[in-house]
Amino acid sequence: MEAYKEWVRRNRLWLSSIESLANTMTWFLPERLTSSELAPEALSTMVGLVTVMNEHIVATAPEISSTEFQVRPPEDPTFPWPLLLSVVKEVEVLVEMSSEHFLGRDQKWTPVAVVEALKAFMRLLVLHKSGYKMLIDGGETLNREEKPESSHCDVLGKSQIRGATPSSSNQPRAIQAMNKYRNNVGTRPSWLVAKPVATPPPPPPTQHFEPKSSAPIRKFKILGEVLLILRPFLYVMMIRRHGLRSWRPWLSALAIDATGMAILYGSTLFPDYVFGNKSIPRCVPSKQEKNEITRRQVLWALYLMRSPFFDLYTHRRLERVEKTLKPVPLFGSLAGKAVELIQGVQAFYTYTAGS
Incomplete structure (x- = not known):
């Protein structure tokens, strides 16, 4: 091996x-x-x-260091859930096609719903183990890229780890006095400490513990991420109940996607407008998270390929294009093959591809 x-x-x-x-x-x-x-x-x-x-x-x-010695990357002691997610996504379409072949078109959604429930469970685990960071590629890629130093909205209580205390304006006077006494216990008097010569003052701290502002933002972002994780499972369950040609699953899935993306946008880029507090800093997403947001936006095009929208609108447009290009040599054959592939993809891939 x-x-x-x-x-x-x-x-x-x-x-x-x-x-x-x-x-x-x-x-x-x-x-x-x-x-x-x-x-x-x-x-x-x-x-x-x-x-x-x-x-x-x-x-x-x-990894190979500069001294040509092999340095193994830090191993994750937990189970490799991203790898298992990738494996499940690879076999999902085969499960869907096998279910339709053996159970029928209307009964295939039960096995597909089981697979989607398994994926949602694993993604929730990955979300929890990653510290509630944004999932990259549906949890298949680890979110390891650090954000800019000016953005600390994703981390709750980081100042507590560094020994910082809440802002004194939010504390009673008695607690302020106790904190001041605790911080001064064991320190030497100022007249015993040698004064440095021309030492510049330390820079002011750039991060403060603000539970009233950071906690709602973090919970809001987690809510948006959970909605986007559960959307595929809820979509398949509604198809199983109402049928593929009903507008309820299509509109419900679109509403969940729109709500989840709006929550992520609002809590990440415009938290001051969402919470009505201009003192809340903007959470600048990392490059990896920006690419993930773009990927999720592109996946919205799959709604054009899902029934009943595809049956009523997209399919008719494709037929018109095929009829227009059919008399043209070479292009007519290519257009016919392209329409055939699109119809096949629409039947099996579009309902779970964005999950």
């Missing part, structure tokens, strides 16, 4: 190209997007699982 790991780490670029090519080729296999033929999807799932394992091997590779 160690020999295979070393081989993967040495040839990771070459392997990445081969895996991407193999995954692309599975889309052009016969009967790729039909429920009667599961072999192409099983092959695609196998390629995806191999890719996930190889990426995990590369990510856990020991």
